[in-house]
Amino acid sequence: MESRPIRASPKTERGERTRLKIIRAAEKVFGERGFYEARISEITRQSGVALGTFYLYFSSKEEIFRALVETLNHDLRRSLAEGVRGLKTRSEIEAKGLRAFLHFLQRHRKLYRIVKQAEIVDPPLFQWYYQRIAEGYARGLQEAMNKGEFRRRDPELIAFALMGIGDFVGMRYVTLEDQLSEARLDDLVDFILHGLVKR
Amino acid sequence: MESRPIRASPKTERGERTRLKIIRAAEKVFGERGFYEARISEITRQSGVALGTFYLYFSSKEEIFRALVETLNHDLRRSLAEGVRGLKTRSEIEAKGLRAFLHFLQRHRKLYRIVKQAEIVDPPLFQWYYQRIAEGYARGLQEAMNKGEFRRRDPELIAFALMGIGDFVGMRYVTLEDQLSEARLDDLVDFILHGLVKR
């Protein structure tokens, strides 16, 4: 996975539509088969464009894959940010943030598999990607710790812990089976806020 | 990923050694490059055997991959079980279990990446694998809840949450950078036991 000169995508209205068709088909195909089992020919077939057309818009299989990951990234962060807007207490924010994440997953389960794949395909990407999210979380946690709302512990570490919770729970209950009831969500939030131990 | 006639591996002492050489090289190569980027030729080169020799012991790239996953699987479960032995309170057990898992990761970081890969290569395997571990944890949690030690919540859900914590924290601090200090581990255990909120 190394870089390469980026093709100058067509710039017309029509070109924009074509590009979108390809992107959407790619999302579907990558999501269903993963990076390695995905075939450019399958993507173009599902896009309804010719094979060669793909290379007018993307310079390689990797490029479109990265583009997709970037997109998810961006959407996810916006989604999380929106979920947080207008909340008062930190605990509400965290609960809301977690909910926002899981709802996001529900809408983009296929793309999420792509990011997971990227994790393994390209560990540096993982670092960059998750680190970035973690930093956002860590800042929030740090503030709450300073205010005395949260127990004082390594904020980045806890941020990763929260992300892991979202990831596994999301994978199990959302991505694979779509059974994350509100009751379960409440349980989960309670665990995050108060831990395992009674009292 | 479909099956194929299983090769009758040589059965002598020498054969056993060769098999081991191949397995170890495969562990390394799969761990470093992932399933798709791994090359049989690289595995045999690192084993110091000829290309054809590989096929005396394994019928395909898939087969050895699965064998490796099974092995890790087995080792991991034993590792976790050992971590639990001889403890009194549930909270100690969980803390110990988490530690056991993270120490295990420290020893087998590469293989762990293999299992993660399998997650994507073969989702049903993922289900089976994680579900099984989760059930073990869930039983432990259930008992502690019954005894009144732990807050009463969906045990399987919490089990997945714990696994996610281990996974992400492991990925970030152990697999990628090996920086999981004891202090951080204490922080993490504290979070799990008592949650985010102060008091």
Added chain:
Amino acid sequence: MESRPIRASPKTERGERTRLKIIRAAEKVFGERGFYEARISEITRQSGVALGTFYLYFSSKEEIFRALVETLNHDLRRSLAEGVRGLKTRSEIEAKGLRAFLHFLQRHRKLYRIVKQAEIVDPPLFQWYYQRIAEGYARGLQEAMNKGEFRRRDPELIAFALMGIGDFVGMRYVTLEDQLSEARLDDLVDFILHGLVKR
């Protein structure tokens, strides 16, 4: 010899030409080396196309081989049918039919070797193929027997006998050395019509 997904061959004019180039080279190569010694790379080299191009038109070595056999089959039957058209007596028909077959061989000696090969590679194909030809012959013989022109004997048996004559004589005098003079052909027809014994 088992099946595989059939490739959607290109459908343009140019594609048709390429397909033909491949078919013709395959005919030559299979004819000269036989199924097992034939190399796809040799076929594409002689076609003047790249290796991969072969697989745009045929999904495997087996597929093109079968296609070739089918084609010969078809051509042969048409050829034999034409030889029979417009004749009066049965004896003339047989003589003409035999001649048609041998002339056919003269034009397609290489492909004929392919069918012979198929005979051994795939006995069921042999059954189907020869049985079908034999039935055609047998019907003609039966009629002539009913009219009292031919001696009454198991028509299918005699059909196979006639095919054997054509095959061996063709193999010896046509395929291998191209020395089937008209005089010899007359001798052969005479033998078939009147047998060995004088009077």
Added chain:
Amino acid sequence: MESRPIRASPKTERGERTRLKIIRAAEKVFGERGFYEARISEITRQSGVALGTFYLYFSSKEEIFRALVETLNHDLRRSLAEGVRGLKTRSEIEAKGLRAFLHFLQRHRKLYRIVKQAEIVDPPLFQWYYQRIAEGYARGLQEAMNKGEFRRRDPELIAFALMGIGDFVGMRYVTLEDQLSEARLDDLVDFILHGLVKR
């Protein structure tokens, strides 16, 4: 198919037995799968000897194959000669010869497939092999023609015709289905002696 230094087979009593075990297994395997699909490993497996042992007795796959063909050759000629012994008229001889051939086939159907295979694998061998048989027949036919018993025609040509009859009829009724009744045999002999035409 080219020659190579012949291995010095072991010469003891035990060695002779081993050699025989291999030959017999080879007969079976070649007969069932043909030259190209036959595996040395399968032959040794069925022989009950180790893989390497094969090469103590035969220098290559080709060598044993040729040896097998030679053997069949020899047996066949002896078989045919025996069938002819003690007969008076040419017509009787031919009838007997044909019968002898077909009975031979019945006993050695598998090996016969091998010879047929050789035909295609190695055309020069075919020439040599069939030519030799044809010459024997041709001599007999010539004599009968000289005596005025048989119609005078190119004897070699007729010899090939007779061989073709035996081959196809044998293939259809003996090798594949084992249904050559005496009645059919009589029909066939009658055809050969008197031809198709009534009177």
Added chain:
DNA sequence: CATGAATGAGGCTTCATTCAT
């Protein structure tokens, strides 16, 4: 802009043959 036929490097796998024991 779009098309789709063509390319060819490179991977996996087989199996006749060799060789150390």
Added chain:
DNA sequence: GATGAATGAAGCCTCATTCAT
């Protein structure tokens, strides 16, 4: 004599990418 593990050349096939139209 026998064994069976090891070898590696060679073949089939895939698929990302290019290019002529």
